[in-house]
Amino acid sequence: MRSFIREKKIYCGDRYREVDIFSYTDTQKLSSGRGKRSKKVRESEPKQKNLNDKNARRYFIQTANLNFGSDPEALHVTATYSAKYLPDTVEEAEREITNYLRRVQYRRQKDGLPPLKYMLVTAYTTKRNSEKPVRIHHHIIMSGGLERDVVEELWRKRKRKGQKKGDRIGFCNADRLQSDENGIAALCNYLVKQSGGKKRWTSSHNLERPYSRTNDGKYNHRQIEKWARERPGREFWEKKYPGWTPTDEDYGIQYEYNDFTGWSIYLKLRKKE
Structure with a gap:
């Protein structure tokens, strides 16, 4: 099954955003019905609003920063x-x-x-x-x-x-x-x-909700594996995302490996002053 790298930007207001860079398969792409670059779509609200759950924690932080x-x-x-x-x-x-x-x-x-x-x-x-x-x-x-x-x-x-x-x-x-x-x-x-x-x-029901946009052609597997080995710092990511900087070296840049999907990179960015 062929896979490629997807970049997903999650917009959480003028000062904060997150970027997920991860492996995605052709089958997932077809089921999502999206092209090379998508329009903005609303992030799905977790069904279980329990902050002991990873997805709920993440959505909570995104929504709090946005509002x-x-x-x-x-x-x-x-x-x-x-x-x-x-x-x-x-x-x-x-x-x-x-x-x-x-x-x-x-x-x-x-x-x-x-x-x-x-x-x-x-x-x-x-x-x-x-x-x-x-x-x-x-x-x-x-x-x-x-x-x-x-x-x-x-x-x-x-x-x-x-x-x-x-x-x-x-x-x-x-x-x-x-x-x-x-x-x-x-x-x-x-x-x-x-x-x-x-x-x-x-x-409350009157909160703004975070939105996201995906891009399937920006990065490739070789780049992601290289960055996972070398762990580039703040300046590298500032060049990739002009006007933005990681929140800090530990919390703002995370690398995760999965035996099935390989390496993923998760960025938490703040607007540069």
Whole structure:
């Protein structure tokens, strides 16, 4: 079966993109129905939004960079539970955080702000020989506009009769997204690589989605094998993709070998200033 090298560019906004360079067969090409160079197509959203899954992690990072990487007012919110209100199940926790996001959206609407955009990660661990979740907490990347104090204050139960405010559900902290030269890659990697535990994510329906374009004639097997042996650095890839540079020497340039398909190269690029 004849194979060739496909380059796939994944567009994630003005400051961040990824490039996959991998082996592709004639059969795959025919089934995809694409020519030598394709038009932009929307990336498929993973069915399992579990950040312990490689494809879900990758899509999460791409989507977060696209929607929040260039937003100077975007927030990273961490919400935990006090012992009194600790949920018994992950589903109960997700209902609680969903109600919180509705309160945030209501406040934004009241203040005349655009609809809320968010990506929510629910993280937890389980005890040995038990499915009962422990240490449940949430991380939310959300669009800015509200004051951080307001966002934190909304992490409360509905007030009961005689109360001026509802009980605090737990600790809540809202910080500006700390973007650096690589956008919000550091935060994304933290969220998907927290030690141990399980992580599920959801998002609002109004997010932009990453797009991709393929090119089947740019590289060949001999080039890919040569680069896999020599491991060229940043300057080499800057010449291949003018105006862009790998996010760093380790995370931004990855070489992988498969007995069936051979070598593949995965690049994570940021816009050069």
